[in-house]
Every structure is written in C-alpha cells, then in structure tokens.
Amino acid sequence: MKFTSRHTAAAIGVTLAAATLTGCTEEVGGGGPAAAAGACDPADITLVGQVRNESNPYEAAWLDGGDTFAEQVGLTQQRLTYDGDSTRQQEQISQLLAGDTECLVMNVLPNGDSDTPPIVEGAEEAGAYLVTQWNKPADLNVTDYDHWLSHITYDGVESGRQIGDALAEAIGGSGGVIALQGVLDTGAAKDRFAGFEESLAANPEVELLDDQTANFSRAEALEVTKTLLTKHGEDIEGIWAANDDMALGALEALEQAGRTDVAVVGIDAVPDALTAIEEGTMTATVSSDGPWQGGIGLAIGYCVATGELAVEDIADEDRAWFAEQFLIDQDNVADFVSPEITESDFACDNLFSRSQGAMS
C-alpha cells in the first residue's frame, strides 16, 4: 500500500534523524562550495518535490507538474508528502540530506513560515539545491545563501483584490456580500483579506455584511454559510471566499437553501471550482497554476545543478519573487480546465518569465 509504505519511510526517518543532524556538519567542508559551481551530470541529479497532501487536488497537481518536468529531462521525481505535519516534514528533509546531496534538487512547500529556516540551513550545509514556495519569514533573505536558489510566492493581496473586483462586478457594483476567511493566523489568509478590503474601498457601493472564518475548510464553510444565510437572508448577493474549498462549501449551502442568485468567488483554481465556473454556479477564481509550480522549482534547481545557470547570474529580484496569477471566470475557464505545461516555461533561459516583480 502506497500510504503505509510512505509512513514506514517516515518512521525510518525518525530513527535516522539524529544521525543526520550530527552527520551534516561533517559534510560541510567537502561538499558545500565546490558543488555550488554546478557540474552535475544530468543523469546523476535527484529531483524531489515535497508538499503536504496528495489528497489536496491543488497539491496533487503540483506534484504531477513536477513529474512532467522530470520526464522532460529524462528523470523521475521523488514525491514526498508530510500530512501537514511540520515535524514530519523536517524528518523527511533530514533523511534526504543524510544521503547523497551533491546533485540533489528540492522543490519544497514549507508547512509554515517557521519551517523554512531549518530547511534552508540544512540544504545550505549539505550543498543541496533548494527552491521554496509560498512560506518564508519576511526577514530571511534568499540572497544570503548559495544553495537556496529562489523563493516563489503569489501576491495574496493581489488575489484577494482581483476576486473582490470580480465579485463587485458580478453583483452589478452594489449590494451586500459576506466573506469567508481562511485560518486567521496564516499570512495567506491575512493578505487575501487585505486585498479584499482594498477592493471594497474601491467599490463603495458593495457592503460587507459579515466576515467569518471557515478555516479553509469545505465542511466548515458549509455550516458558516448556512448560518449567515439565515442571519442576513436576501441581503446577501455575493460571497467572497479566501480559497476555492470554502467557495465550494458555500455553493453547497446555497443549493441547500435553494438560492441561485448569489455570486461566489474563490482562490486556487481547484478542478471542482473550474467545473463550477464552467457550469455558471461560481463566478471567478484565481489560478496559482499548481503544475507550473511543481515544475518550475525543479527546473531552477536542475539548471543550476547542471551548470547551465550560475547562482550569481540570478538577479536579486528573481531570488524571491511573486509569480503571475490569472483571474479565471466563465470567459477563459476553458483554457484552464486541463492545464497544459509549456515546455518552454522550464527552459533555463526562461525560468523567470512569470515574475511579477520581487517580493516586497
């Protein structure tokens, strides 16, 4: 069973972790600076993609994108998931770094901001090439490191504003709306809601009736939306959700309440949301393009490892950057239903074409 064997691997990781911690320090002298030059035979390169859960469609798509890139260069990607458990993520990383790290390329989704520093330090010491996405503490600078090649994220404020504007447009510029926030203490939830507030300021006729958290969860969004529907009734013309899962939960609640006149927007472009937009029940979402994320992180590492790209040659604004995101509505949804990976996106001279600028 796939699941079980992965757990076994994690369990072995536990026992290896201690050995690893002592092991890394010895490797620093030999491995580090020499490999930074990047002279790996492409066949010797190990590609690793690590996300929380394969049961999350977005993250599953991310790993699939990594597989696509790996195929492109004639390799396979090692798929790792850590169930949203920070400890397990660190164990998996330690286990990887205990092995042969000279030509190791890791594309990692850290569980939270605070999980990034130990991963970065570990990779730096072991001489493995690392790209992180989404989470990093603001004061941790990529440019301070040689092997932490790049950090990619999306401008949550921008996503929140984009769907906020789409929602305002869908309800004709005026009317009552409610907001479903994500897990309140995460950066993503804060940024997205801040963007929505910007949008509200720009659309003064749109009134925010209520904002509640549904913790990014479909089931919680269902219950919260039902409650808000009884509280505000017909006043609700639109629902802003900080991710698509919650938007889908809200759609269920609307269906159970027999309401078809409410516009719903979300973020992430998960397959079910795209279907809902195609069917016209949902208004808009924002794509962060999971498959591209899965590929691009490996591509950057691969290019540096093979020597096609030198770390020094990566511009500072490409070491930590916002990637381009796309507002998806009924007009362009067909383009996103079966996302296609463009090989040229991963070419070593085209890696940063989607940049929207350095992280502020």
Place this chain on the structure above:
Amino acid sequence: MTSPADADLEVVHARRPRPRRGVSLRDAGPPVALVVVFGIFAALSPGFRTLSNVQNVLDAAAVLTVVTCGITFVLMMGSIDLSAPGIMGASAIAVALLVANNRNDNDYGLLGVVLAVLLGAGLGCLSGLALVTLKVPSFMTTLGISAVGLGVATLMFAGVQPNVSDRMLAGLAVERFLGLAHLTWIAFACVLVGWLVQRYSRLGRYAFAIGGAEEVLALSGVRVAPYKVAVFTMAGAFYGLAGVMVTSQLGAGLVQAGRGYDFSAIAAAVVGGTLLIGGRGGILHSAVGVLLVTVLTNGLVQVGVSPYWQGGVQGLIVVAAVAAAVIPQRRRNQVTK
C-alpha cells in the same frame, strides 16, 4: 451483645462516603446550560430566534450528533476513540465512488450507502479487536485505525475528487420534511436507536457496566472482550454513516470529511455529562452536549462576535457552563485530572 460493644461498633464503622444524592443535579446541569445559552442568544439576536435559524441549528448538528452517538458508547466503557476522522474519510470516499459519480460507472444507490456504513463498522471492529487481542490501549489502536482509514481513503481518492451525482444521496441534505433536512431526521433516528441500545440491549448495558466496574463483570463470569469489540464496531458504523452524511452535504467525497470530528464529538459528549472515565452519561446527555456546542457556534455568528474572538469566547463559555453544572458536587481537595 452488650451496649458498650454496640456503641463501639458505631465508632469503628463510622466513616465512608454516603451514597450520592446529587445525581439529579449533575444530570440537570447541561440541559440547564443549554436553555440558558439559548435564552441569552435569543434575547441578544433577533436573527437567532427565528424558526429558520432553529432549523439551521438542528441541521448543523446532524453529523456531529451521529458521530457522538458512536463515541458515547466507547466513552461509557471508559475507553477513548480517535478513529472518527479516518473512518469517516474512508466511508465518505467509498460512498462517493459507489453511488453515481464522476469517477466511475457505479450506481449502487442505497446499497452503496450500506456498504460504506459496513466499511466503517469493519474498521471499528478492527480497533476493537486490536484492543482486546493485543491489549493495546484504545487511545493507540483507534489512532492507528484512523491512520489506516485515511490511508484507504487516500488510495481510493487517487488524486481526483469524486463528485456525487446520485439524486438520492444529494437529496438527503437538500430535501426537507417538516422543515428539517432528511439528514437531520437520520440524526434523530440515530439518537433513538442509540438510546434503545443503551437502555434495552445487553450490549448497551454491559458497555455501561464495563465503564462502572469491569473487574466485577469478570468476577460475575461475563466475558467482556466480545462486548468491547461490538461497541467499537457499532461506533465504527455510526462514523461510517456520518461520513456518508458529510458526503451528502458537500456533494463530494473528501478524505478530510471527518477532520476534527473526533475531538468535537468527545468534547460534546463530555459537555453533555458523559465522563471520560466511563460509567456515566449516555446518548441523551451527549445529544444535549452536541446541541449546546452547535447553538454556541451558531449563536456567536448570529450575535456578530468577531471571528478573531469566537474561538476563545466559545471555549470560555463551555468551561463556564460545565463548571456551573458541577458546582453542586464540588468539594475541597477534590482531585481533578
């Protein structure tokens, strides 16, 4: 016997706690808290006291009620059960794949629902068997079974979310009878069945007795193990049904269908007066606990408490309500664990 000796005995056999008289008070606590909390919200919020909101509260309580029905029997035995998330996830995905859906050509309808519930019962049976044969504490076995359930669910999930197109299953959450969703009536039925089992079946009474004094059952020549396995199996069936209900509500099979339900259900049962050490409480207690928790969640939104405050406020009210309910039984130097 001479009179001095008589008095002597009085002295010798004086102290021992008297039989408890506060039983009724203890049982009255949670319902009183429910009524009070309900009254306060009704006074504060016009939106809360509408009929449609009461329906909404009952609908919202449906899934948690069914999970709690299962967990109550386990708690009554003095065991603990953390397997709900895994079993619910497995049954949620299973039922989504068995009824008409977008992933395969299955269309087993009601039979699919029954199979999903049986899957839940099977997983529950496994935790029970592990408990009695391997003598592993229920805390560990059920945690393990939860992981197994999630694993089975993830395998069946295979990267693509199964969406339910079966009319019957989707209709359970949407269609109404006397103003309440069919799922809510299912929850009522579960409470009734649970109560009958607790009151009139040997299984229910023995579960109660195991929590009271397991060793006495052994001294009375009762084999306890089969009843433990049966209780876990029954709990698993309830979780399986709850997984089906979540799938019906969300219109899709989610691996995370049961996330958080283990602790919510334990909390609801305890708030209702079912003790974690076993032997006290029951289905009706737990139902009151579920309502109390659900009314709180709903009421805080209705009243308009900021989402940033809700978690903390909800916790405070629960602790206060339970503390108020047990004040009559408090005594000094009481040991609380």
Place this chain on the structure above:
Amino acid sequence: MTTNLTRPPGQRVPATAPALEVRGLVKHYPGVKALDGVDLVVRRNEVLGLAGENGAGKSTLLKALVGLVRPDAGEIWVRGEKVRLGSIADAADHGIGMVFQEQSLVPNLTAAENIVLGSEGPGVRHGIYRWNTMRRLAQEQLDKIGSHIDPLARTDSLSFADRQMVEIAKVLRIEERTSHPPVIILDEPTSVLESKEIETLFTQVRRLREFASVVFVSHRLDEVLDVCDRVAVLRGGRSVGEVPAADAAPAELHRMMIGSTGSDDHYHGAAAERPDEPRPRLVVRGLSGRTFRDVDLDVHAGEIVGIVGVHGSGREDVCRALFGAEPTTAGEVVLDGARLDLSGTRAACAAGIGYVPAERKTEGMVGPMSVADNMTLTKQGSRCTGPVVRPRKQAKLVDRWIERLSIRTPDRGTAIQRLSGGNQQKVVLARWLVAGDVRLLLLDHPTRGLDVGARSEVYRLLRELAGQGVAMVLLADSLEEAIGMSDRIVVMSDGRATTEVAAPADGKPTPLDLVKEMV
C-alpha cells in the same frame, strides 16, 4: 426457585456428609507458604466463623473455595464428593458462592441487573433486555432474604447495607444452578457497615442458616462470636483449632490467633510528664463547619486527646478541619500562640501539623511510589531534600527513619504498596517526622485494617512520640483503643463537643461511661 424459607431445615437432604470439607489444603506463593495444610469442615445449616490474623491464610483459603486459586495439594469435598474447582462458575455449580470483601457490584447498574449479572437467563432474550422479567427475577432473590430494596434502584444510590443485601441476593442466584443447599462465604462483610446495618446483616445471616451454610470471616472477634455457631482459627496457613462460639471469649480466640495471650498493656502507658506550660499547644475555640458547631478543644504538648462519638457526630470533619481540609465557617485555631490559617492544607503543614488519614490506601500514600518518596512527600519532607531530589541526602534520611521505626521493607526503593499495612502506616507517620518539627499529629483511625501485632507497634510508636512532646488528636478504631491510648477523651455528639472525660493511666473510664455520653 428451589428453596423456601418456610421449609423446615434438614428435610431436603439426608444430613450425613458435611456441606463442605477441606483436607490438607496447601498453597505456595514464591517465598510464602500461604496455606500449609488447612483442614476445615462446614456443616449443614451452620454459620462457621473463620478467624485469623492478617497473613494467616484466610483470603487464600476463601479464594480456593470459589475457584480463584488452585491449591498445590489437598482436597475439597462438597457434600461427600471430591471436587475440583477451576473457576467461580465451577464453584457456583457446586453451590458455593462468595460475597467479596471489596464489594463486587457495578455501581452504575440497577440492583436488579447486578443480582442477575452474568446469569440473566430469561431476563435477556436475543441480547434485548426484558426489564419486567429482570425485575421479577431480582425480586425473587430479594424476597429470599426478606429485603425491601427497589430492584430498579441504581446501586450507587443504595446504602452500604443495602448493597450488601444485593450482594447476598446475587450470591443466592447459585441456587439456580444446583438443587443442593448452598454454601455462602461472607468475607469481612461488616467492614463498611454501621452498627444498625450490621444488626440487619446478622439477622440475614441467621436466616440464611435456615437453608444454607455460611462461612463468616471478620477481623472483629466480638462479631464472629456473636453471629457464628462455631469458630475455626487459622494461624500461619494452618488450622490451629476450633471452638463453639457459645463458650468462647475474645481473649481465648486472640490467644489462638497470635499464639500467646494477647496483652493490652501498651494501652495503659502513662502520659509523659507534662512540662509546665501555662498554655496548651493547640487551642480551638468555637470552631464551626458543615457538620460541627462551636467546638472547643485544648491539647497540650505530649498529650493524646481522643475524640469519640457515633457516626454523624462530626468528629472526622473536625479533625480534617484542623488540617485545613474541610471548610469552616467560624471559630479560631491557635497553635503555640499563632493563629492558624484554615483555608488550605499548606498552612497546616507549614505550622508543623501532620495528618494521618483514615483511608490509607487512597489518601495516605501513593501506592506505586517508593517508600523513600512516600516518606519525603510533604513540604517538610521535601525541604529536607530540596526542590531537586538529592538522592544521597534522601537515602540517608529515609534509612534513618526506616531503622528508627523498624519498618520492615526490603529497601527504601520498594513500592510502598508491597509493604504490609502496619509498615505502610509507619511510613505515613514517618512522613511527618522526617522534618523533625512536627508539633501536632491528627490521627484519623491510625490502626484501621491492621492486625494485632501491627497495632501494638503503632501504639508503641505513638507513645514514644508523645514522650517527645508531640501533641496528638486521636480518632480511635474502637472505644477500647480510645480509652487505652488517650490521656483525655472528648465526646462529640451531633456536631458538638459535649463532654470531656479524663483518662489517666490509673483511672481509665469504662466504655460504658463513655457510651452514656455519646448517645
């Protein structure tokens, strides 16, 4: 239903073989010979008392009789037939049933369920309870012993006496399994009962004799003599004799139990010379609480003051209140001139007050912890070892007290629960002594559950402490103990201290003197 009380005894079975006979029963445990060739005969329609000190083999013998212990050698005969008892069910099939010392009822079930537990018969069909049948079955059992308990009452809402009745009713269910008159074993049935309840129990036992044989075990000899026809005595795993109850005296039984004439000498030690202190060490004025009102009490250094009273007199609560473990509503307590804060137990500890609780196993000690840790458990104790346990210092301290109190333990690291009751109690006492500054000891039934030998050791220890000037308040296990140990006795009744009786070594009051004041 095979038995009826109105049927004259002896008509059912020819009275030839004894109901139960034990021949040369031997049982070894590692290092201990629990039974060393016990012979015992239980006749039909008699109540046989079984006496013996702790460790004499009583409980092992009883367990062997109900199939919980397999003897290494020897035979058990039931009505002239040799039997092998492998389980409780086996024993029940042969008509032998036992009411266990630790009550064996499920507290949260109804009395009816407890009575039929494990042998519900028609009470449960296809796993479904039939409450009416269940109730009727239980009622039949309760009728046998003439009890009026509501079968559907929850067991934990019944008094201890009623629970005992439920136990007996439950044991009598073995009549459903055999057509012969049953043998009912009662192990320490009075230990949780009050005197009125004990009378009811004795009435029941006499009724049982009409159609059954009863084995009655109690460590209280007066009870044994009162209710039994015959008393068999065990000592060191052997039968040492039997006497007809009618002409036996407690002293004679005592002698058989301990192998020599028991002496109460330790009782009558004189109080230590009281130093010329103008003011008593402990002064209590107008102390009131939930169950007591306006209690005044003086205790001098080196003095033992006994408090006696019937159940409900409030004396236990006064004792706990002095330790800050029971809320008070009025009054003040002064120890050596300093007013005592009664809001919690910490202040009492700090002031040098020690408390030995009645429930040793649950309140007095932490069973799985070592002797050393138990001894240094309190604030005073930890003060000697510091916030961080310093093993060597602790060891030295503990070893000194193990020696001084001659505590019999393999070593200081042994879990206290493996010690005998007397030695456990010495450790509990030592806890208050290790700090060396204890000024007042509150002793709540310090000898409860101890056998004669262990008692004398505790008495001797208390005397010694009094000699060193420790003041003591004693709630004794019996009036004799109170009289023997105390220098002065305060009688409490209905929550008030009503009388004070002096009890100097040369002028002890009689129990009768006290009882007059108690009621």
